[in-house]
Amino acid sequence: MAMTSPVAQTPIARKISTNAVIRTVLANGSISRADIAKLTGLSKQTISDVVRDLEDDGWLKPVGQTDGRPGRNAITYEINARAGLAVSIDLGGTKIAAAICDLLGNVIAETKVSTDRRGGTHLVNQFSDTIVELALAAGTTADKLRLVVLGTPGVLDPTTGHINVAPNIPGIDAMDLRQIFSDRMGIPVIVENDVNLAAQGEKWRGHGVDTDNFAFIALGTGVGMGIIANGGLLRGARGAAGEIAYLPIGGDAFDPGGFTIGTFEYAVGSVAMLRRYTGFGGQNASTVADLFAVFSAGDTSAAAAIEETARLVAVAIAAIGATLDPEMVIIGGSIGARSELVDAIRRFLPRCTPYPPRIEISRFGSRAALMGGVGIAVERMHDDLFGVKLREV
Numbered sequence: 355m356a357m358t359s360p361v362a363q364t365p366i367a368r369k370i371s372t373n374a375v376i377r378t379v380l381a382n383g384s385i386s387r388a389d390i391a392k393l394t395g396l397s398k399q400t401i402s403d404v405v406r407d408l409e410d411d412g413w414l415k416p417v418g419q420t421d422g423r424p425g426r427n428a429i430t431y432e433i434n435a436r437a438g439l440a441v442s443i444d445l446g447g448t449k450i451a452a453a454i455c456d457l458l459g460n461v462i463a464e465t466k467v468s469t470d471r472r473g474g475t476h477l478v479n480q481f482s483d484t485i486v487e488l489a490l491a492a493g494t495t496a497d498k499l500r501l502v503v504l505g506t507p508g509v510l511d512p513t514t515g516h517i518n519v520a521p522n523i524p525g526i527d528a529m530d531l532r533q534i535f536s537d538r539m540g541i542p543v544i545v546e547n548d549v550n551l552a553a554q555g556e557k558w559r560g561h562g563v564d565t566d567n568f569a570f571i572a573l574g575t576g577v578g579m580g581i582i583a584n585g586g587l588l589r590g591a592r593g594a595a596g597e598i599a600y601l602p603i604g605g606d607a608f609d610p611g612g613f614t615i616g617t618f619e620y621a622v623g624s625v626a627m628l629r630r631y632t633g634f635g636g637q638n639a640s641t642v643a644d645l646f647a648v649f650s651a652g653d654t655s656a657a658a659a660i661e662e663t664a665r666l667v668a669v670a671i672a673a674i675g676a677t678l679d680p681e682m683v684i685i686g687g688s689i690g691a692r693s694e695l696v697d698a699i700r701r702f703l704p705r706c707t708p709y710p711p712r713i714e715i716s717r718f719g720s721r722a723a724l725m726g727g728v729g730i731a732v733e734r735m736h737d738d739l740f741g742v743k744l745r746e747v
Contacts, residue, residue: 356744358394363413363437363542364433368404369741370503370577371394371396371400371401371404372404372407372408372740372741373740373741374396375390375394375396375401375404375405375408376408376433376740377734378390378393378394378431379431379432380433380481380595380736381415381590383432384418384430384431384432385430385431385432386418386420386428386429386430386431387401387402387405387428387429387431388428389466390405397580400556403449405431407507409431412434412437413433413434413437413739413740414432414433414434415430415431415432415433415434416429416430416431417430417432418430431587432459433457433458435456435457435458435460436456436457436462437457438456438500438735438739439454439455439456439457439459439462439492439494439498439499439500439502440454440455440499440502440503440728440731440732440734440735441453441454441455441485441488441499441501441503441731442455442501442503442724442725442726442727442728442730443481443484443502443503443504443505443724443727443730444505444548444551444721444723444724444727445469445477445504445505445506445507445523445548446469446507446522446548446575447469447507447522447523447575447576448468448469448575449466449467449468449469450466450467450468450469450480450481450484450592451464451465451466451720451721451723452464452465452466452467452481452484452485452488452490452500452724453454453486453488453724453727453728454466454492454494454730455731455732456462457561457732457735457736457739458559458732459728459729459732461728462492462493463488463489463491463492464488464490465484465487465488467480467484469523470523472524472525473523473524473525473526474524474525474526474528474529475525475529475534477523477525477531478531478534478535478538481502481504481535481538482496482535482538482539485499485502487540490545491645497540499539499541499736500542500738501539501541501542501543501544501545501731501734501735502535502539502541502542502543502609502731503543503544503546503551503727503728503730503731503734504531504532504535504543504544504545504546504727505546505547505548505550505551505552505723505724505727506520506523506531506545506546506547506548506695506728507520507522507523507547507548507576507578508520508523508526508527508547509547509592509593509594509597510545510546510547510550510593511593512593515530515531515532515533515545516530516536517531517545519597522575522576531545532544532545544730544731544734545598546726546727546730547578547580547593548572548578548723549570549572549578549579549580549596549723550580550587550589550596550726551580551722551723551724551727551730552570552572552580552686552716552718552722552723552725552726553568553569553570553579553580553581553582553587553684553726553727554582554726554729554730555586555603555616555718555722555723555725555726555727555728555729556568556570556582556683556716556717556718556722556723556726557582557729558726558729559717559725560684560716560717560718560722560725561682561684561714561716561717562582562682562684564680565582565676565682566582566583566584566585566681567582567583567680567681567682568582568680568681568682568684569581569582569596569674569678569680569681569682569683569684569721570582570683570684570685570686570716571598571667571670571671571674571683571684571685571686571687571690572685572686572687572690572722572723573622573623573667573685573686573687573688573689573690573695574623574624574687574688574689574720575597575623575624575625575688576599577598577616577618577622577623578596578597578598578599579597579598579620579674580596581594581595581596581678581680582672583678591709597616598616598618598670598674599615599616599617599618599619600612600613600617600618600619601616601617601618601669601670601673602615602617602618603618603621603666603669603673604617604618604620604621604623604626604669605617605618605620605665618666618670621666622663622666622667623689624642624688624689625657626663627642627645627660627663627689628640628641628659629640629657630658630659630662630663631645631655631658631659633657634654634655634658635655636648636655636656636659637655638653639653639656641718642688642689645659645660646660646692646694649694650694660694660698661694661698663695664695664697664698664699664701664702665690665698665702666675667695667699667707668699668702668703668705670704671683671699671703671707671710671713672703672706672707672710673712675707675709675710675711676707680711681711681712682711682712682713682714683711683712683713683714683715684713684714684715685699685713685715686714686715686716686718686719686720686722687720687722688720690715690716691715691716691719691720693715696713696715699713719735
């Protein structure tokens with residue numbers, strides 16, 4: 355029998371009680387009904403009724419008994435994490451990462467596949483096929499999933515969900531991706547800019563947990579930034595806040611060629627690093643991974659390419675610092691997560707700004723956007739199912 359939301363068919367008083375019970379279990383883990391009553395102030399009878407209903411509907415499960423206390427042992431309960439499952443997808447120019455998570459944010463299945471270069475509706479087909487395979491690996495089926503959070507490159511209109519300026523993903527800006535994908539899967543789809551998701555991932559369980567003002571910079575095939583200001587995501591008037599690919603740094607800002615890729619991205623992205631390496635006389639690297647490998651082996655051309663890239667990124671961070679005054683800048687992405695580059699950025703920063711922000715490497719590396727999607731999915735499930743705002747727990 356399919357489970358239903360425990361708050362959807364109950365009076366307002368039961369909704370409030372259910373909310374209080376779920377919040378308490380989320381905050382404390384395995385807990386007895388007596389302890390829930392003490393912490394919430396609700397009557398033991400109310401707690402018994404709510405816990406019984408939540409257990410019958412599959413949202414709570416008994417996990418053990420109390421011990422070491424006077425009197426009889428009591429049954430302890432915790433959230434049945436598998437009762438709610440969702441998908442997080444990170445769409446990149448070359449790779450698609452996807453994960454299925456449960457109600458507690460545990461990743462129970464994860465995969466990575468090459469992006470269908472044809473783009474457009476071919477991507478929707480690829481998403482749905484990947485989800486079906488991932489669900490099988492998680493021991494479930496796609497029809498049991500509650501929602502999808504999709505991170506994409508480009509400028510996202512937060513009102514319409516339309517994606518603009520995504521040069522690495524053909525056709526994605528010519529369709530209503532959110533609606534088409536939702537119709538295909540039969541469940542809600544949340545679409546978000548990938549770097550904004552990464553910033554929210556850091557705020558959820560990364561370096562930004564205790565920080566209300568920080569920036570997340572992604573360096574890889576493309577370049578982008580997500581901004582957490584005063585505890586919330588900063589989007590800007592058109593959803594383009596943080597599109598630092600278009601900073602006039604590292605090239606001629608009046609070159610119209612930079613209007614597509616972006617002046618700064620053209621100067622520091624993965625293609626730029628390889629171009630710089632070759633320009634410095636390097637001959638032993640055809641990928642950025644190769645470049646870092648030969649750097650570790652003492653290749654001077656690789657060292658020069660990394661140093662010059664770090665110098666330009668430091669200038670950009672100085673500009674960001676003067677504009678946003680973040681407490682911290684977190685760097686991630688396939689290039690940004692490399693300590694070799696970040697160490698060089700840290701060396702350059704004090705030379706171009708009197709107030710260099712703290713620099714951290716993302717705890718999630720290239721998985722930051724994926725984990726941000728997991729965090730958003732968990733928050734949405736908690737809110738939809740129980741009326742519980744995750745950040746209040």
